[in-house]
Every structure is written in C-alpha cells, then in structure tokens.
Amino acid sequence: MSKSLRYGIIGCGVIGPWHARSVALVDGAELVACCDVIPEKVEKFAAEYGGQTYTDYKKMLAEAKLDIVSICTPSGLHAEMAICAAENGVNVLSEKPLDISDPAMTRMIKTCREKGVKLACIFQRRTSPLWMKVREIVQTGKLGKMVLGDAYLKYYRSPEYYASADWRGTWKLDGGGALMNQGVHCVDLVQWIMGPVKSVTAYAAPLVRKIEVEDTSVAILKYASGAFGVIQGTTSVCPGMNHRLEFHGEFGTLRVEGEKIVELRSSLISDEEKEKILAPDNSEADNIAQDPKAVGIRGHMIQIQDLVNAVNENRDPMVTGEQARSAVDLILAIYKSSQTGREADV
Numbered sequence: 001m002s003k004s005l006r007y008g009i010i011g012c013g014v015i016g017p018w019h020a021r022s023v024a025l026v027d028g029a030e031l032v033a034c035c036d037v038i039p040e041k042v043e044k045f046a047a048e049y050g051g052q053t054y055t056d057y058k059k060m061l062a063e064a065k066l067d068i069v070s071i072c073t074p075s076g077l078h079a080e081m082a083i084c085a086a087e088n089g090v091n092v093l094s095e096k097p098l099d100i101s102d103p104a105m106t107r108m109i110k111t112c113r114e115k116g117v118k119l120a121c122i123f124q125r126r127t128s129p130l131w132m133k134v135r136e137i138v139q140t141g142k143l144g145k146m147v148l149g150d151a152y153l154k155y156y157r158s159p160e161y162y163a164s165a166d167w168r169g170t171w172k173l174d175g176g177g178a179l180m181n182q183g184v185h186c187v188d189l190v191q192w193i194m195g196p197v198k199s200v201t202a203y204a205a206p207l208v209r210k211i212e213v214e215d216t217s218v219a220i221l222k223y224a225s226g227a228f229g230v231i232q233g234t235t236s237v238c239p240g241m242n243h244r245l246e247f248h249g250e251f252g253t254l255r256v257e258g259e260k261i262v263e264l265r266s267s268l269i270s271d272e273e274k275e276k277i278l279a280p281d282n283s284e285a286d287n288i289a290q291d292p293k294a295v296g297i298r299g300h301m302i303q304i305q306d307l308v309n310a311v312n313e314n315r316d317p318m319v320t321g322e323q324a325r326s327a328v329d330l331i332l333a334i335y336k337s338s339q340t341g342r343e344a345d346v
C-alpha cells in the first residue's frame, strides 16, 4: 500500500469545498494544508476540513511538503500557481478552465512536464457514464459518418452572481463569460466526442449583464473531420435551461438534455442495445442551468482519486493539461472571430 499523499488546496471559495470533501473520501490522500488570501475564509475552511492554514500560496508550496495541490482560485491565476507548484515538485489539479490565455497555458503545461509533475484539470463530466457512452456511440461509428455536433448552453446567472466576487465577468481573471466560465464543460465535451474543431465564425457580446466579457455568444464550427456544428452559450436567458448537445450522423441521431439521453435513433443500433443504453443509471445529475453551486461531487472524487493513482503509478491523469487546453483554445478562437468579424482558426 502506498503512503498517503499530502494534499493542499489553494482557494477556499465556492468550489474549494468540493476538493476538500473529495480528498476526505478518496484512498491515499490527506488534506494537510489550505490557502486563501482572505484569512477568515481559510480559517473557516480549515476548521471544517482540516489542514494547516496559509494566506500566501508561495509559502504553502515551499513549506508544506505537498505531493498534490488543487488550484481553486480565479481562472486567470491557475497557470502562475501551477508553475510555482511545479517548481516546488508538487503535482497539480487545476480547476477548469486550465487558464485563460494561450501563453499562460503553454507555460503551465511545459513547466509541469519539465519538472516531472502531473498536471490534471477538472472536467468532471468526462467521468460520467452518460458522456462516456455518448462518446463511444459517436466514435465507434454507431451514427455513421458525423454530419453535425451542436451544443446549446442556455444558462441563467443573476446580476448578484456577477457581483459575488470582483473577478467574475472580467477579461483579466475570468478570461471570458458564458463560454469561458459556464460553457467550458460542454465545449470540452463536444470536442471530446466529435474530435477537434478546426475553425469558427462567431458573435459574442455582453447583451444584458453589465460585464466586460460576453454573456451571450453564437458560433458556427467546422470540425477537422469535415462535420459542421454550432455552439450557443449564454448566461442571460430566463429561465436558465438544461444544456442540450445534439449529434447527427448519416445513419442516426443522439440528443442529450441536461444529463440524460432524450433521443437515440440509429439504423446501426439494435433495439435491444438501445434499450440498454437508455436504461437509467445512477450518475449524479446536477442543476447548473440555474445554480452554480448545484455541481455534484462524484466527478471531483473520481478525478482526485485518478490523480492520486496517477502520481503513485507515474502515469498521466485522465484529463491532462494538453487535453484540457483544447476547450480554451476553441473559446479563444470564438472570441477572436467575434472581435475581427472573420473566420478564426483554432
């Protein structure tokens, strides 16, 4: 049995507790340190979940002898914190998005590889049996040659949500709006399922909320495979709706609403197999359409257990930095196309 890995968390805000609760539940790790720039936040966090408290993440990474650190801070700080962790020999689990710019992500991935530490990124939906099944159906050709891969991400976030922390809705630290923050999960999924997008044409703007970044965007996609698709992302429709992902091939269609397959038709799938696929499973549903705190914990637990195992087995984690950056690369191309009025390569 391997020793228990020493685990630290930077950022004790909304998502930090998901990491702390997960660490308590996985095998082979123990929360020994936590950090937030706001002393009252980190004290309260440690009182609930344990660990020595820090208000300076550099000090924590230098002194706490950590094996793994979770980075749960505003998105534009992920790379600099990951780089500092790597320089101290600490393996990294970054919250999504990996970071918000191309140079930051490149530096982050390169430093972690050079220093020989693992870099993983939370994309908890990739751990769900539902999305694994959808991916398998599309990638094993069960819908035939793929024609369209679409994501409709029509969420609601209130003005109070954007006022709840000063980094929300800013270019500098959120790096974008409805897509970079809320939509990034499903932007990751469409490419994980359909393969990479090659180029995009898009509009993005703050239509309703008083924020710098977009609260609404529409994008036309050209996949490397030759298929087409669209992504619509917003946080300003009322009420917020379940996300809808639709995959159409020459022989079949698969539609997912929220975390459920609502339509599966294909001449290449037998009725018996369809029934099996459509049988309800026990995967945790959430209600992120309206409420950012409604994320289930199961995916975080699976990814943290996977990273602990990856460190012990010296292998890549299930979502590497290289894989996680592709969602951000696509979103950055959408912003670029919207700003230039031209098609943008991803």
Ligand SMILES: NC(=O)c1ccc[n+]([C@@H]2O[C@H](COP(=O)([O-])OP(=O)(O)OC[C@H]3O[C@@H](n4cnc5c(N)ncnc54)[C@H](O)[C@@H]3O)[C@@H](O)[C@H]2O)c1
Pocket (backbone or CB within 6 Å): 010, 011, 012, 013, 014, 015, 016, 035, 036, 037, 038, 041, 055, 057, 072, 073, 074, 075, 077, 095, 096, 097, 122, 124, 165, 181, 292, 295
């Ligand atoms: N996986 C998911 O479903 C999910 C859900 C919510 C948030 N997130 C991601 O998690 C990250 C944090 O989001 P949040 O909603 O928890 O934000 P938040 O504002 O609630 O929490 C961030 C915390 O980081 C602290 N912080 C800021 N700068 C710091 C620094 N230099 N050193 C130490 N602490 C610092 C803040 O004081 C705050 O407590 C974002 O990147 C977001 O995209 C992911």
